[in-house]
Amino acid sequence: xxxxxxxxxxxxxxxxxxxxxxxxxxxxxxxxxxxxxxxxxxxxxxxxxxxxxxxxxxxxxxxxxxxxxxxxxxxxxxxxxxxxxxxxxxxxxxxxxxxxxxxxxxxxxxxxxxxxxxx
Amino acid sequence: xxxxxxxxxxxxxxxxxxxxxxxxxxxxxxxxxxxxxxxxxxxxxxxxxxxxxxxxxxxxxxxxxxxxxxxxxxxxxxxxxxxxxxxxxxxxxxxxxxxxxxxxxxxxxxxx
Numbered sequence: 579x580x581x582x583x584x585x586x587x588x589x590x591x592x593x594x595x596x597x598x599x600x601x602x603x604x605x606x607x608x609x610x611x612x613x614x615x616x617x618x619x620x621x622x623x624x625x626x627x628x629x630x631x632x633x634x635x636x637x638x639x640x641x642x643x644x645x646x647x648x649x650x651x652x653x654x655x656x657x658x659x660x661x662x663x664x665x666x667x668x669x670x671x672x673x674x675x676x677x678x679x680x681x682x683x684x685x686x687x688x689x690x691x692x693x694x695x696x697x
Numbered sequence: 698x699x700x701x702x703x704x705x706x707x708x709x710x711x712x713x714x715x716x717x718x719x720x721x722x723x724x725x726x727x728x729x730x731x732x733x734x735x736x737x738x739x740x741x742x743x744x745x746x747x748x749x750x751x752x753x754x755x756x757x758x759x760x761x762x763x764x765x766x767x768x769x770x771x772x773x774x775x776x777x778x779x780x781x782x783x784x785x786x787x788x789x790x791x792x793x794x795x796x797x798x799x800x801x802x803x804x805x806x807x808x809x
Contacts, residue, residue: 587737613797623787623800669739684755685730685789685798689739 582688601670612653703801720788729771733784
């Protein structure tokens with residue numbers, strides 16, 4: 579079963595507008611972490627934002643925010659005031675793991691969303 | 698800061714040849730990962746390690762082996778390369794379960 583689902587293979591957004599990239603996840607663990615990464619055309623993986631399953635507040639990092647809806651198992655990335663440099667692939671990822679002990683630590687990625695920002 | 702370094706950056710192999718990809722991190726991270734990235738498939742986890750001397754299988758482990766003899770190094774081996782293993786391989790490491798993973802620059806492997 580797919581653990582991380584990103585339903586938007588590609589999206590367009592006008593420069594300076596906000597955009598939401600969808601991510602849903604599947605886990606039976608109570609303790610897990612959710613991550614978003616950006617991969618520009620140059621290929622490197624850039625960490626954007628993290629949300630822990632016990633965090634009550636939605637994570638924010640500059641223009642990035644994570645809309646975390648635990649009951650719906652969704653962790654959407656919101657980019658405000660899009661810039662041309664935001665054009666890239668965006669990956670949602672999840673790390674499962676028991677709170678104490680255990681050896682789980684795998685970090686699973688979705689298939690990604692290609693975001694194109696139009697001038 | 699070196700961060701996560703992958704060696705080599707590019708490689709062409711013939712079917713049936715073997716090779717080892719080296720990942721080295723200088724951040725004293727416990728967790729290390731190997732992924733492959735193929736068009737339209739995202740990053741798929743091959744193997745991972747939660748500490749020195751430990752390894753575990755990911756989503757697509759077949760045809761690969763790994764070793765973590767030293768904390769800072771995580772090796773990915775292909776014993777008998779196949780064209781289906783043509784891909785971009787990424788190594789990553791993280792300090793703990795709740796922290797972000799840092800990625801290497803990737804290795805582009807072509808098996809002909």
